[in-house]
Amino acid sequence: MLSKKARKARKAKKELDAKGKLDRKMTKVCRFCEHKELRIDYKDERTLKRYMNERGKIIPRRMSGACARHQRAITSAIKRARHLAILPYAAEAFR
Ligand SMILES: [Zn+2]
Numbered sequence: 001m002l003s004k005k006a007r008k009a010r011k012a013k014k015e016l017d018a019k020g021k022l023d024r025k026m027t028k029v030c031r032f033c034e035h036k037e038l039r040i041d042y043k044d045e046r047t048l049k050r051y052m053n054e055r056g057k058i059i060p061r062r063m064s065g066a067c068a069r070h071q072r073a074i075t076s077a078i079k080r081a082r083h084l085a086i087l088p089y090a091a092e093a094f095r
Pocket residue numbers: 030031032033034066067068069070071
């Protein structure tokens with residue numbers, strides 16, 4: 001017999017599953033791990049821009065979905081690109 005608490009937790013999980021939220025989170029895979037042919041290049045402005053917000057800040061791992069290894073590579077690539085003025089350090093605020 002399940003305890004009241006366990007039943008409640010199971011019900012909550014089921015509800016999450018129904019909304020597809022749980023599934024979405026579980027299937028989140030790093031793009032660079034999934035496609036081995038993709039390379040992180042500091043000269044590739046278009047790819048790196050996807051990992052920055054509109055203010056020019058680097059998007060955190062929990063949002064970008066990249067794994068630790070690739071997030072580190074993205075971060076250094078962005079910083080390298082900034083130094084070469086390929087990417088901005090800070091974009092102009094929208095007013
Ligand atoms: Zn990865």
